[in-house]
Amino acid sequence: MATTTEAEQVTPVGEDSSWYERLKHNRNWLGFLFMVPAAAILLVFLAYPLGLGVWLGFTDVKVGRPGQFVGFDNYAWLLEDDVFWLSVFNTFLYTVVASIFKFAIGLWLAVLLNRHMPFKSFLRAIVLLPFIVPTVLSALAFWWIYDSQDSVISWTLIEMGLIERPIDFLGDPNNARASVIVANIWRGIPFVAITLLAGLQTISPSLYEAATIDGANEWQRFWRITLPLLTPIIAVVMTFSVLFTFTDFQLIWVMTRGGPINATHLMATLSYQRAIIGGSLGEGAAIATAMIPFLLAAILFSYFGLQRRKWQQGGVDD
């Protein structure tokens, strides 16, 4: 961040002007002033708690009781905790499966919406609805759709003669995992589809025309033109998607609260369960901190995705 010592090196105004005049025209000093409001909030409520969270992971602080430094005790404890490992497994399963489906269906939807068709802008607008409506509230709707006795899906399938008894969507561990993943995919598709659609619209139609004249069929055009040109934006969109899926809390908390028998606990929900419900803030912070390495890996991936994009556009890597 710009400091006054740096600022003093650049003083375009004559020596006779007052310190006020000088400061008013100094880029570094002005830049510092303009950054103050944002920096104050981000340093106090983002950077500091990030550090504090890592520190808390090394303490045994509980609700209403200051803790002491206990080194790696929390982590040693977690390493032997089956529920923690189950939550790690669930988080990966949830992220990987949901991201693959979000990507595949999202890309498909983007390609479909990229055609000329009636009501195109209206369609694009309503497709985004699942993304803008509060996740918690749509999760409530899913909770009702997944009801063990009166699920609309169960009853429709029974009426069609496909099943005989209602499906226990959220009561059975594997069903519950599948159900929350489906809800997450449902919520994530619009974001992937609309951002990829924006990417698709930047691809010049003349490329497709040229390929068609050369005899390329639809699949070839997709694999040889659309996908390569879309790769940079796919990298960024999917990094965002993976990050937010990995740290998801809302959907799970509303629909299952980590149950049945911890089958749907993600690291975020387990951390909430242990820290806020159970009161072991230190242990919860350790679980939250354990997510950071994975997030860093995803961010690095995003960074290299961006780099590649500049290079592909003929820009210079810096």
Add this chain to the structure above:
Amino acid sequence: MTEASVGRKAAGREGMAYLESIPRNVVTVYIPLAIIVFVLLFPFYWMGITTLKTNEELYAYRGLKALWVYEPTFENIRHLLFETDYPRWVWNTMFVTVTATFLSLFCAVCAAYGIERLRYKGARTIGMLIFLAYLVPPSILFIPLSIMVFKLGIFDSNWALILTYPTILIPFCTWLLMGYFRSIPYELEECALIDGATRLQILTKIILPLSVPGLISAGIFAFTLSWNEFIYALTFISSAEKKTVPVGAVTELITFDVYNWGGLMAGALLGSLPVAILYSFFVEHYVSSMTGAVKE
């Protein structure tokens, strides 16, 4: 457009569309599209239809017949509005959301102008750090923040949310506005500087009026993000009358002895309406803010 273009070379079809036949399009485009859109919208339909049903009707039909409401009632909505804390939650959410959005916009405008236009030493690095801040998820911050909020004495008050939501909103808004400011020609600013305008005057009289679309985009997106926020509101607020809509709906409307699905769905529907209405007016701004953040 479909009817007009039955003929393969009919006017009005753009690009290579004449290469495709209508029957083929129905199978490869319209049917998949219809299925995806149906799945994406069904939960909202189900929300709405459940809201309008009486409790008797809810359990009377269970198959395909349940997809329609035969004796619509507003009882669930009336109960929600007049016999629960729901209006309070809407007011709380509105207050927190609007305040946090304006606070974030103010901070973001200053920061984006500083980074993009003053270009002080290290501006690029700061810009990158702000982008990284956007990627820090609330789920790893809520534990340390809950301790801070408690020590600051703002636990269980609107201020706990007004001060913490900007950590999500500022990075996003700054990043978005940086892109907008970049597109405004430098020459305008240089002219003003020569005419003796101060940086503050340039910002308020030249840059801001020119970036109104960007401000709306950032504002709409920030509004939606904070309206939808859940984990901070769940952690920092404990008394029923201070809750936000998402938290209130999940913690207070669910009665575990008898599931009141009609009431619950009414809460979900009404809570979604403000963002849905706002969104319907500013679809283009919303889409540009969402894609803008990714494209940068």
